[in-house]
Amino acid sequence: MLREPQHQISCLTLKQPWASLTLGWKNLPIKDCENRTWQPPSIKEVWIHAGKSWDQVGAIVVGNRLGLDFDPTDFPTGQILGKVQITKVTRNFDSFWAMGAQYYKWVWANPQKLQQPIPARGQQKIWVFSPQTKPYLPSNSADGYAFTSRYCEQCEKDAAAGPEGCEILALALAGEQPEEAPRQLKLF
Structure with a gap:
């Protein structure tokens, strides 16, 4: 393989x-x-x-x-x-x-x-x-959430933007599970 x-x-x-x-x-x-x-x-x-x-x-x-x-x-x-x-x-x-x-x-x-x-x-x-551009998979990837960039398509914010960035995506990138899962996140 x-x-x-x-x-x-x-x-x-x-x-x-x-x-x-x-x-x-x-x-x-x-x-x-x-x-x-x-x-x-x-x-x-x-x-x-x-x-x-x-x-x-x-x-x-x-x-x-x-x-x-x-x-x-x-x-x-x-x-x-x-x-x-x-x-x-x-x-x-x-x-x-x-x-x-x-x-x-x-x-x-x-x-x-x-x-x-x-x-x-x-x-x-x-x-x-x-x-280097492969998806970021949060630790709860079994739930089906995967991010193809550091950009959240739900809130239209970048995780790297600091306090103004996307909290859900930032948590996922850190391997933590967000309290509320995104509702309309576009998956690939």
């Missing part, structure tokens, strides 16, 4: 179930290519981020071809799951996962899952994740 990276990495957000299928899910064939209308930048590997969206139509079509009924609750979201090598980019690739000739097929190899997925907010296209 792969360990968490210590340097900046290039990521690609995929809807589920595609993110998990790319890295191997149960005994299903590994999704060995990604279909895109654009070519990737000159990179040799990409880290796979599971977005929060579920591709219902695609999951039904592929599920029918494989004789399965995918359950969205079986798939993690909002996390970097692992990485793959980009071996070539072509319009012609013979694979169960390849779509029409109008798409570039990013041919993947050597899928590796992380030992522990990394919570992260996804983005479009290729984006950079740095371990």
